[in-house]
Amino acid sequence: MAEAASVRQNLQNVPSIFEISAAETLDNLIYPALSKIFDYFGLRLDFKLWGSLRVREEFSPLITWILQYLYLRKRASSFGESFYGLQRTATATGELLTRQQQFTSATLLTILPYVERKLRSRSARHEGTYAWESHLISLFHAYNASKAVHTFLYLIKYASSHSPLFRALRLTLRYPSEPPMEDKWTYVFLKGLEVLAFFLQFIQWWYSNDQRRKMGGTLQNPEPMQHPELPHELKDTLPKNGECPVCLLKLQTPTACAVSGYVYCWKCIVTHLKEKGTCPVTSYPITIDDLVRIYES
Known part of the structure; x- marks a missing residue:
């Protein structure tokens, strides 16, 4: 009992x-x-x-x-x-x-x-x-x-x-x-x-991603890492407006990095992310969750 x-x-x-x-x-x-x-x-x-x-x-x-x-x-x-x-x-x-x-x-x-x-x-x-x-x-x-x-x-x-x-x-x-x-x-x-x-x-x-998105509107985009002064010949090869900083061609499927604010081709940034895990321009650590697809209105 x-x-x-x-x-x-x-x-x-x-x-x-x-x-x-x-x-x-x-x-x-x-x-x-x-x-x-x-x-x-x-x-x-x-x-x-x-x-x-x-x-x-x-x-x-x-x-x-x-x-x-x-x-x-x-x-x-x-x-x-x-x-x-x-x-x-x-x-x-x-x-x-x-x-x-x-x-x-x-x-x-x-x-x-x-x-x-x-x-x-x-x-x-x-x-x-x-x-x-x-x-x-x-x-x-x-x-x-x-x-x-x-x-x-x-x-x-x-x-x-x-x-x-x-x-x-x-x-x-x-x-x-x-x-x-x-x-x-x-x-x-x-x-x-x-x-x-x-x-x-x-x-x-x-x-958390939600908190990062809430804070993103109040934070300024980080500046790119400082590099030595480049010759004029190399400066002419840098990406222009509407070009991807990775492939230097016109943006295809534009995708923004929420950490740095820079825009890349979707294929270029994903390929770079798998190899390096950083933003190509600023070298800040990023993940796939930091990528935002941009749709034209």
Whole structure:
């Protein structure tokens, strides 16, 4: 009877879908925030593997996995779930995670968003994608649709878990019946990480495209980087009005760079962006999201 009462009490501690959504949002901020930090300090793997294949990767996924596993090991919850006072428990018994469930949960929390983000990034840059990549994107679409259905069923209290992954792992989110037992230094360390959640949100806001577009109208375009004085013969070869600064021909499919304000041919700027990742004129770092197509009225 005591075990049944414990299970019944655990099933009553059901978080709302808004808290679960907020926890997922916070978990999804870890990777992009770490990426911005590592990019700023230049911490990235960059080496030639074989042939023309070159590995350009970052440490963000590894650090994200370590952080999530630490929280799952110490508090039976992810970083975002711990911040909102939630805990992962077995759906049937209400027991905490096993070691295998901790490892699997940390891996899924890291790998799935990372792979989906990479695939969508390649597709947005119009890079050549393989057939298996298109199939993977379709699978992610199917997974997101299934997750929406699970969320609705959870909202009307028809399902015990809000996600197909939780259902597959036979886990659910609950409020803990008692605070986690941990030593002083672990508590201080994890609390310090939770304080950083505010800075993660701030970094995400700062680099969001919507905020950049809102601020763009009040900022002056940056001046090109200073170059030595050129001879008159070379000055005559510089692009004129209506010409692309890359190919020096008449603009075809004019595309503006939101960071610098300069206009290029779409094909020229995309090709240059894949190789350099900068604005050709100002050398400021840009991405495919900074390009804006210009339509003639």
